[in-house]
Amino acid sequence: MYKYEEKTVNTKPIFKGRILDVRVDEVLLPNGKTSTRELIKHPGAVAIIMVTDDKKIVLVEQYRKPMEKPLVEIPAGKLDEGEEPLACAMREMEEETGYECESMDKLISLYTSPGFADEIIHIYVAKGLKKKENAKGLDEDEFVDLMEVTLQEALELVKEERIQDAKTAYAIQYLQLQEALLK
Structure with missing residues (x-):
């Protein structure tokens, strides 16, 4: 109690x-x-922090109807019923970006809006990225543009308010603190 x-x-x-x-x-x-x-x-969600071998952050840009504009975000997606978060993260990474990875480590789980919603998002860090041949595609109602940017370019996207969602702001801040990953 x-x-x-x-x-x-x-x-x-x-x-x-x-x-x-x-x-x-x-x-x-x-x-x-x-x-x-x-x-x-809400069934919960996952998000993936992805950094390529050439130190680029993998992001997606997609139109977000509630905001009536596109946002730049880290790849993410909703858990299917009974799906484990790690399996969902691997699936979403492939579907949204065409990448696979050697390993994926859980970083943190965050409640997105605890004042009125029970959504929890599990954030993972993918390591050893490589483009996958014959990758699964996007869902039929999903349209995204893939972006690969430096940390400095990501910070500019924050200043320009193209990155405005909490999970991506968290990811960018995490990468700033882990800057050795990007050097």
């Missing part, structure tokens, strides 16, 4: 979708009063 735990009294499903579910929970607060919480349930 947590000091300020909120116990669910009632759950009302609002929407069940392909990517997420929305519900409203009535909760009992630690002070004995009740309140409501609007929640998004």
Whole structure:
């Protein structure tokens, strides 16, 4: 039990979708009063930090409908039902970039928006990249442009606000701290 735990009294499903579910929970607060919480349930996701042998960061640019503009991001994707995060990361890396790797290490798992969503994103670092022949392609509703940039160019993309999502900002900051990887 947590000091300020909120116990669910009632759950009302609002929407069940392909990517997420929305519900409203009535909760009992630690002070004995009740309140409501609007929640998004998400299956989780992965993202991959990829640096080529020539010290380029592999990024993808894709149109993001909620922002009504394209964003530059590290490769990422949603977990399929029952899929292990590492398997998802390997699949997404191949689908979005055409690369495979010798090894992939988990760096961290982060909650993306814990105030209203349970989405957790598992961030991996891929090592020993090589282009794969006959790589799996993108999903039929996915359109991305592959980019390979230096750390300095990635920092410029942040300044230009072409990189604006948290996972990619985290990845760029991680690479700054690990600059030896890029020299």
